[in-house]
Amino acid sequence: MRVFITGASGHVGSAVIPELLQAGHEVVGLARSDSAAAAVADLGAEVRRGDLDDLEGLADAARDADGVIHLAFKHDAMTAGDLASAAAADLAALDALGNALTGTDKPLVGTSGTAMIPMMGVTGRPGTESDAFDGGYRIDAENALVGLAKHGVRSSVVRLPLVHSDLDDHGFVPALIGFARENGFSGYPGAGDNRWPAVHTRDAARLYRLALEGAPAGTRLHAVGDEGVPFREIAEAIGRGAGIPTRTVKPEDTAEVFRFLSAFVSVDNPTSAAITRELMDWKPELPGLIEDIDAGHYFG
Template identity: 60%
Template sequence: MRVFVTGATGHLGSALVPELQRHGHQAVGLARSDASAARLAGWGAEVVRGDLDDLDTLRAAADAADGVVHLAFRHDAMEAGDLTGAADSDLAAVRAIADVLAGTGKPFLGTSGTGLLAGAGLDRPGTEDDTLPGGYRIDAENLVVDLAAKQIRSSVVRLPIVHGPLDTGFIRSLIGFARRNGFSAYVGSGTNRWSSVHTLDAARLYRLALESAPAGARLHAVHDGGVEFRQIAEALGRGLGLPARSISKDQAPEYVGYLAHFVTIDNPTTATRTRELLDWEPTEIGLLEDLAQSHYFG
């Protein structure tokens, strides 16, 4: 299968592209820079130059592919506090790709987050059946799922915290904030929970979903269903040789910047249906064990 991948040299894309290549697929990656293009070429992937806002390029690459995996997201805008701009760009990209896939039956995988379910008011771990009517990133998730009605084999992978040596996301940011502050912060008692998965396990799920997920499926890439945030902060502190310290919710923007909201969410989730549907079983180490490795603190 010739697979167009946005975000192909990002954290998850850096694992997914080699995963696709190893299993007989031809990856075609979107590259914004010469460095990204060189990385893709080194993996044996084809290169499409452009970025997430170049909608004509997205349409052409999707049209020429047998399937599409949409990983890219404007994290630069999110980190700058422009959540609306980041979400709008994502939604426009989904619409552009859908324009050319309608009626083809081709697979199209979108990306969302389990953390969105933290706003659903659940009194139990979130499941693949839980949905929300709209909002930040939810609009794009719902659109991808609804594309099944347009003869696209569309599905969405909801990601928790993704960790591992390739990580460039939230854990790396927390490490940076802890180094700046001189301590690893958690809010209040820190008993709120984050779900998580290793990068390699998540990449394998995307590949399995591309190959066989039914149209309209919501999938959870979850290994650890709920790790208390205080445990995460303490593990980061041990790795950095710094204390872990409680802060108030009002202090969070000062000490953890754009992550102020995220460090307070309680997001236990399960992946029971996903595991059964795609015969997916995580095999890599869990989050706390990974945070005991040297790669995060070298």
């Protein structure tokens, strides 16, 4: 299968490309810069220059492919606090890809996040793949993607939790480590008993491949290895690795301590992947979050 990937040079894309190549697929990766193009080529994929704002280019690439995996997201806008424009660009890109694939029965695998589940009001139990919502941040794009199943696209969406591994240079864990070093302590909100789900990058990459190859149309999938790690345990692992103390953070200090992650650090987000594991015959096999942080590669 000839597969077009957006976000090909990113954290997850850098694991998805070799996963696909090892399975015998041909990969074309979108690259918006010379450095991204070099990274994609080094992984063994064909390079297609462009970005998320080149909607015509995205559509052309989708038409030329046998399947599409959409990983790109304007994380720089999200980091700057402009969630609305990041979400709008994601929805526009999905519309371009989906329109190009309409009526072809080709697979289109998109990306969302598990953090949206508690933010949409699901509390007191782990979130599941069956949880769906009328609209909201990133939910609009997720719903548009699932809706393509009615228009001849074998669409599916992978909801990602915190993704970690030695490939992770700019994700949530490096950000939390950076904050901790700047603050002189590794912080956790309140008692730190709110839970974050997590998955190893390469386990997530395998699920993307499985979704591309066989996910039923209109499927929501959870790439979750650790169902819910207490945030205090994450902070303690970071403290051990960085050699700094760990302590609680008062609600009024959250924005100062956690910067652009302040809206997320207090979220209690236990998430199940039971449906995904059974449907896709997918089982996470690589180290969990705390073991991975304790391995030391994040602190080099």
